[in-house]
Amino acid sequence: MHSAAPQPLDRVFAALADPTRRAILARLAAGEATVNELVAPFDLSQPAISKHLKVLEGAGLVSRGRSAQTRPVRLNAAPLERAAQWIGDYRRFWEESLDQLDAYVKVLNRKEMRHAGKRRRK
Amino acid sequence: MHSAAPQPLDRVFAALADPTRRAILARLAAGEATVNELVAPFDLSQPAISKHLKVLEGAGLVSRGRSAQTRPVRLNAAPLERAAQWIGDYRRFWEESLDQLDAYVKVLNRKEMRHAGKRRRK
DNA sequence: CAGCTATATTACCAAACGGTAATATAAGAG
DNA sequence: CTCTTATATTACCGTTTGGTAATATAGCTG
Structure with missing residues (x-):
């Protein structure tokens, strides 16, 4: 009820x-x-x-x-x-995940750069 | 449908x-x-x-x-x-109305001060 | 394996939702 | 008063929602 x-x-x-x-x-x-x-x-x-x-x-x-x-x-x-x-x-929660995503993207970029030289940013 | x-x-x-x-x-x-x-x-x-x-x-x-x-x-x-x-x-719309409210409150406060002396701010 | 625990699924129900067609009401215009 | 325009209300319908009780499934644990 x-x-x-x-x-x-x-x-x-x-x-x-x-x-x-x-x-x-x-x-x-x-x-x-x-x-x-x-x-x-x-x-x-x-x-x-x-x-x-x-x-x-x-x-x-x-x-x-x-x-x-x-x-x-x-x-x-x-x-x-x-x-x-x-x-x-809840703002801090989505900002957290954006930060994490951002960090993750940075890691990926670093890896790619190490493996394949310069890579253009979207 | x-x-x-x-x-x-x-x-x-x-x-x-x-x-x-x-x-x-x-x-x-x-x-x-x-x-x-x-x-x-x-x-x-x-x-x-x-x-x-x-x-x-x-x-x-x-x-x-x-x-x-x-x-x-x-x-x-x-x-x-x-x-x-x-x-x-839509923020500007509710801020507009808040501004109006705020102005109204200020008017009230002025009135009260004129009538009753100092008034503590919340 | 059997049994326990955590969670999902099913079947069911009443109420709310989103829509329609038809009708009612309100108020200005002639 | 009558006509017309703008909006509201009513009656109705199928679907979705929020809940339940009962049952099924998944995965430890003994």
Whole structure:
């Protein structure tokens, strides 16, 4: 049983897990848009986009205004900060492995140089 | 129909959307663990954890060794880098809003100082 | 070999997801 | 008031997800 209200991070990451929703956010980074403007490029029905918007709204990533007969959607990036923080706690781990990879590459390069003379760096 | 292979980011974000899986990653940040060591703290059945591990593995966030009769799980943070990059593209948006908040806070502080004298900074 | 331990796999279930078509509602325009 | 446009809601469907219990497999150990 897992009936407790989902944590914000759950919803943020879940929202980001869908490429359509990421694309919507990318579009909104260029400025507000109406729902129809968001429907156009996606080859999805309008209700589908409205659903995605509801998910994004539930994650706090998007908010809506009331402008005449249209309801413009705008990006709200604040929740991304918490997500970035969470991921950031692991930065040292991927940097470690990059370091290791880097070291490994260096070893390889040294070997190759010893065996085959100069080798061009990619 | 959406049958194309899911992109790595999809799977990474989807994997991160579950708190149990985030907790597993947190545990692995402290070092390798066997499956049973991961089962213990979570009040979930062993198959449930194995399933979560499969999801994490599918996202490339975890890899497994073969050490005698146990199969130690270790963190592989590399995919988090791409996720961090993706989110990072939106940093300016949340910093913008933070700036606004910050400005607002400054206004408040000024008001309070005017009204109530010196105020300690957190 | 037999038995124990660690892990994976299977079968099953309820709930959530991602989509559609059809319909309802809201609000400006004539 | 009626028409039209923009958006939301409903009803429905197949697939995926997160969990379980039961069972199978792998590999030490006696």
